[in-house]
Amino acid sequence: MAIIEEPLALESGQADIAERPLGVMTRPQEGNGWRDWLSSVDHKRIGIMYGVAAMFFFIVGGIEALLIRTQLAFPEQGFLSPQLYNEIYTMHGVTMVFLFIMPLAAAFANYLIPLQIGARDVAFPRLNALSFWIWISGAIFLNSSWLVGGGGADCGWFCYSPNSGVIFSPSHGVDFYAIGLLIAGIASLVSSVNLIVTVLNMRAPGMTLFRMPVLTWMLLVTQFLLAFALPVITVALFLLLFDRVFDSQFFDPEAGADPLLWQHLFWIFGHPEVYIIILPSFGIISEIIPTFSRKPIFGYSFMVFSGIAIGFMGWGVWAHHMFVSGIGPISVLAFSLSTMFIAVPTGVKILNWLATMWGGKLRFTTAMLFAVGTVGMFTIGGLSGVTHALAPADTQQTDTYYIVAHFHYVIFGGGVMGLMAGAYFWWPKIFGHMLNEARGKIHFWISMVGLNLTFGPMHVLGLQGMSRRIDTYSEGFGFAFWNLMATIGAYIIAISVAYFIYNAFRSRKEAVDLPNPGPDPWDARSLEWSIPSPTPAHNFDEIPTVESQDEWWHRKYAFDENNNVIRIATPEEAAQKGDGEGVHLPSPSFWPLVLAVGLPLIGYGIIFNLWLCVLGGLLTAGAIYSWALEPVDDPNAGHGHGDHGDDDDPDDHSDDEGDAVAVGADDSAGDA
Amino acid sequence: MSTATADTHTEHDPHATNTGISNTKLAMWLFLGTECLLFGGLISTYLLYKTRGNGKTLPTDIFDIPFTSVSSFVLLMSSLTMVLALSALQRGDVERSRGWLLTTAMLGGVFVGGQVYEFTSFYREGIGFTTNPASSAFFTLTGFHGVHVSLGILMLMSLVVASMQGRLKPQNAETVEIVGLYWHFVDIVWIFIFTVIYLIPAE
Amino acid sequence: MSESATDTAVGADDTDDDDHAHHPSDAEYIKIALVLALITGVEVFTYFESVLDWGAFLIPSLMVMMVVKFWLVARMFMHLKADKPILSQFFVTGIVMAVAVYMVTLLAFNFF
Numbered sequence: 001m002a003i004i005e006e007p008l009a010l011e012s013g014q015a016d017i018a019e020r021p022l023g024v025m026t027r028p029q030e031g032n033g034w035r036d037w038l039s040s041v042d043h044k045r046i047g048i049m050y051g052v053a054a055m056f057f058f059i060v061g062g063i064e065a066l067l068i069r070t071q072l073a074f075p076e077q078g079f080l081s082p083q084l085y086n087e088i089y090t091m092h093g094v095t096m097v098f099l100f101i102m103p104l105a106a107a108f109a110n111y112l113i114p115l116q117i118g119a120r121d122v123a124f125p126r127l128n129a130l131s132f133w134i135w136i137s138g139a140i141f142l143n144s145s146w147l148v149g150g151g152g153a154d155c156g157w158f159c160y161s162p163n164s165g166v167i168f169s170p171s172h173g174v175d176f177y178a179i180g181l182l183i184a185g186i187a188s189l190v191s192s193v194n195l196i197v198t199v200l201n202m203r204a205p206g207m208t209l210f211r212m213p214v215l216t217w218m219l220l221v222t223q224f225l226l227a228f229a230l231p232v233i234t235v236a237l238f239l240l241l242f243d244r245v246f247d248s249q250f251f252d253p254e255a256g257a258d259p260l261l262w263q264h265l266f267w268i269f270g271h272p273e274v275y276i277i278i279l280p281s282f283g284i285i286s287e288i289i290p291t292f293s294r295k296p297i298f299g300y301s302f303m304v305f306s307g308i309a310i311g312f313m314g315w316g317v318w319a320h321h322m323f324v325s326g327i328g329p330i331s332v333l334a335f336s337l338s339t340m341f342i343a344v345p346t347g348v349k350i351l352n353w354l355a356t357m358w359g360g361k362l363r364f365t366t367a368m369l370f371a372v373g374t375v376g377m378f379t380i381g382g383l384s385g386v387t388h389a390l391a392p393a394d395t396q397q398t399d400t401y402y403i404v405a406h407f408h409y410v411i412f413g414g415g416v417m418g419l420m421a422g423a424y425f426w427w428p429k430i431f432g433h434m435l436n437e438a439r440g441k442i443h444f445w446i447s448m449v450g451l452n453l454t455f456g457p458m459h460v461l462g463l464q465g466m467s468r469r470i471d472t473y474s475e476g477f478g479f480a481f482w483n484l485m486a487t488i489g490a491y492i493i494a495i496s497v498a499y500f501i502y503n504a505f506r507s508r509k510e511a512v513d514l515p516n517p518g519p520d521p522w523d524a525r526s527l528e529w530s531i532p533s534p535t536p537a538h539n540f541d542e543i544p545t546v547e548s549q550d551e552w553w554h555r556k557y558a559f560d561e562n563n564n565v566i567r568i569a570t571p572e573e574a575a576q577k578g579d580g581e582g583v584h585l586p587s588p589s590f591w592p593l594v595l596a597v598g599l600p601l602i603g604y605g606i607i608f609n610l611w612l613c614v615l616g617g618l619l620t621a622g623a624i625y626s627w628a629l630e631p632v633d634d635p636n637a638g639h640g641h642g643d644h645g646d647d648d649d650p651d652d653h654s655d656d657e658g659d660a661v662a663v664g665a666d667d668s669a670g671d672a
Numbered sequence: 673m674s675t676a677t678a679d680t681h682t683e684h685d686p687h688a689t690n691t692g693i694s695n696t697k698l699a700m701w702l703f704l705g706t707e708c709l710l711f712g713g714l715i716s717t718y719l720l721y722k723t724r725g726n727g728k729t730l731p732t733d734i735f736d737i738p739f740t741s742v743s744s745f746v747l748l749m750s751s752l753t754m755v756l757a758l759s760a761l762q763r764g765d766v767e768r769s770r771g772w773l774l775t776t777a778m779l780g781g782v783f784v785g786g787q788v789y790e791f792t793s794f795y796r797e798g799i800g801f802t803t804n805p806a807s808s809a810f811f812t813l814t815g816f817h818g819v820h821v822s823l824g825i826l827m828l829m830s831l832v833v834a835s836m837q838g839r840l841k842p843q844n845a846e847t848v849e850i851v852g853l854y855w856h857f858v859d860i861v862w863i864f865i866f867t868v869i870y871l872i873p874a875e
Numbered sequence: 876m877s878e879s880a881t882d883t884a885v886g887a888d889d890t891d892d893d894d895h896a897h898h899p900s901d902a903e904y905i906k907i908a909l910v911l912a913l914i915t916g917v918e919v920f921t922y923f924e925s926v927l928d929w930g931a932f933l934i935p936s937l938m939v940m941m942v943v944k945f946w947l948v949a950r951m952f953m954h955l956k957a958d959k960p961i962l963s964q965f966f967v968t969g970i971v972m973a974v975a976v977y978m979v980t981l982l983a984f985n986f987f
Contacts, residue, residue, distance in 0.1 A: 123695040201689035235713030248808035256724040257805040264980045701962040705969030712973030741919040752908035867941035
């Protein structure tokens with residue numbers, strides 16, 4: 001958000017807003033209305049929008065889950081037709097992975113990375129906004145399949161060929177799946193490049209890579225995974241789309257093609273994808289556990305290197321999703337071995353979290369409960385994962401509910417619980433008030449009961465032979481009891497989510513009568529806690545100079561001669577005050593939103609009418625040019641400093657991506 | 673990046689990055705790294721399918737190597753003109769840089785024209801996009817490459833127009849460099865495609 | 876992802892990337908282009924098998940020539956030789972990962 005100040009006189013020699021290339025373009029100023037959110041390029045606002053939208057899709061995916069569980073509560077129910085069941089479980093998976101958990105992690109990444117490294121924004125603020133708007137337009141496009149596509153995609157989230165072809169999936173659902181994910185993939189790719197450049201290039205003085213918080217490291221690895229994995233699924237989705245729309249011959253066995261190609265391409269993406277899902281949560285709890293153990297993270301280097309190792313090794317295990325697909329014993333052996341190895345770096349992390357807690361002064365706030373819960377639940381999921389690595393065992397387990405149990409324990413128990421921990425931890429920083437702790441603990445316990453009651457029995461069901469992806473089961477198999485338990489558990493999870501939302505709203509209401517929590521209500525360790533809550537628009541009054549890991553901690557505490565920890569400053573004393581006098585921030589822009597709208601139009605055009613493609617293409621292209629041509633900053637925005645020096649030509653628009661502006665540099669180094 | 677004293681001149685230095693490389697350049701190289709995964713997937717798909725003709729003609733049966741060699745050469749030379757464009761702008765010679773940019777775009781256009789000609793003649797010889805797995809893979813790979821070249825031509829022409837409007841000056845050389853990186857990458861991909869797809873004969 | 880030596884410095888110490896001692900001149904660029912053209916000529920020459928039987932050397936030679944061209948364009952035209960290593964690292968990482976995963980995939984298809 002730009003600090004709106006009285007426009008100062010521009011340096012002599014600079015004309016006032018002389019050249020407007022197309023005669024109409026200025027940059028908007030940022031305020032607090034809804035239009036300001038639409039044009040915001042502030043990483044914090046973008047993060048909040050990701051979070052809110054992700055929670056909305058959590059509910060969508062959750063309703064889909066409840067429909068599944070309701071159908072499966074009793075044997076031989078006809079609550080959902082088989083076709084509808086396929087659509088619901090497909091969209092449940094797609095929604096939860098791409099529209100809930102990834103964007104919720106993105107919310108934390110966007111909000112926290114600049115703060116944790118001591119920057120004022122990301123490298124390319126407008127591209128950041130673009131990522132959000134493209135993602136949400138892809139999300140809406142994907143779900144519009146229910147209304148205009150003849151139903152949801154019905155091929156499973158992994159959408160295997162030839163089931164995904166027009167013969168077996170004749171509605172447009174799979175087309176919406178392919179195009180929707182292509183669109184959302186662009187968002188993540190752009191965002192990953194943005195955040196990597198931010199972390200590598202925009203750290204505060206003294207913030208070496210090995211002084212960065214573990215969360216930033218895990219998010220950095222996640223961005224690299226996203227950047228390199230997304231192109232692979234992009235290829236797969238295009239091949240699928242071309243087969244369906246143009247009748248190309250990529251997956252038709254009768255033409256001599258090999259459906260297994262899809263599986264390889266999908267899982268080369270799909271396996272790094274699950275590390276993309278879990279690493280942010282690992283990072284989050286790596287911040288929370290030290291804070292509430294009042295100890296630094298045990299084995300910082302090991303935490304960093306194990307994260308990097310997971311990132312690398314995650315590329316070598318994908319065909320463990322294909323053990324029974326006929327790839328042959330040598331491939332199976334190779335991938336079985338690699339999969340066993342990847343448990344090692346994760347095990348390192350679990351040990352380090354436990355070692356951090358060991359001997360620490362533990363405080364079980366809600367965030368800490370969720371963090372510890374994450375460790376526990378992920379361990380359970382990880383143990384079943386290890387059993388899958390043994391290919392002969394997996395031959396029994398695959399395509400049964402045992403697998404469903406595994407991945408829900410790691411994704412929900414590990415991923416979601418970690419994100420919930422993060423929500424409770426950073427809520428005061430983001431919103432300026434705490435989430436009520438008493439209600440938070442109730443939320444935690446309801447979640448734990450719900451999660452374990454839903455997914456625990458699935459281990460049993462799977463080992464008893466219940467298949468995945470079946471819309472019902474017969475009476476005599478003995479699956480009825482645990483399915484009913486799982487359904488009850490699912491409803492308990494729903495209650496926990498509803499309770500969380502209730503807590504969010506109620507806490508906000510109650511906060512009116514409560515004092516501001518201050519910059520550092522948890523007595524935490526990293527730089528985001530050194531500034532007021534909620535975070536001021538400009539982040540830091542002064543970019544801090546960093547001298548150690550846990551920099552903020554070391555500004556509050558030191559060691560005396562006996563190596564005891566002594567306080568040298570209170571948070572209020574050591575924190576920055578929030579006076580953004582004269583800080584220049586990147587100006588907002590509407591073009592990212594406009595560009596994003598063009599993409600689903602192209603998508604609708606591919607499916608329904610090619611003229612829409614032309615329209616969408618023109619909109620997208622027009623937005624790109626307008627973006628490149630709009631003034632780098634609104635010359636009327638407050639600058640504050642009198643000493644601009646010799647700025648670049650303010651009418652220089654040829655640099656369409658531009659350099660970072662947000663590091664307090666207030667010349668016209670363009671933002672992008 | 674500024675020090676604790678926020679008002680020092682360094683805070684105004686737009687080039688201040690931890691790595692010493694501009695954000696845009698770092699971003700473009702990262703993007704090009706990811707594009708390797710994209711083209712790798714398309715190339716592998718073609719390699720897997722190149723002999724699967726479903727009883728019909730294969731692309732390898734009707735390659736016109738001399739023709740494709742000429743268009744490959746044209747694209748290769750466009751990398752030269754691209755780097756000359758950058759070099760001219762860095763020296764301050766805006767006019768010459770504009771000329772080289774235009775030449776690069778035109779050479780790219782010749783390449784794309786050659787691709788279009790090749791595709792249409794293949795179609796006349798019985799290989800279309802949907803004929804068999806081999807043809808689908810071939811056209812997808814070369815089509816994606818062609819789209820990348822075309823987008824590059826658009827970017828180059830935008831730079832030419834900007835230059836004509838006096839907005840592409842020596843201090844904007846980095847923009848030309850960034851477009852150049854993209855262009856060279858697209859050329860490199862073709863170097864790979866030309867050898868692996870065209871020259872290495874089918875089994 | 877290596878840590879640059881300029882990390883803790885305020886800003887880059889050798890500033891502008893465009894400002895390198897080893898900036899090839901136009902003449903050098905043209906020379907490189909001639910080499911590239913020459914290699915292309917040799918590659919195309921292999922197509923005309925009747926003149927020379929390459930036998931088992933064909934594919935390795937073509938691959939070598941391809942790599943040389945690739946390397947020249949990347950190192951010289953794209954300036955990687957004179958730039959900071961991290962840029963090469965990004966590019967090489969992409970190439971290595973692509974080659975690795977796709978070769979494994981082709982292996983799984985018994986392509987070789």
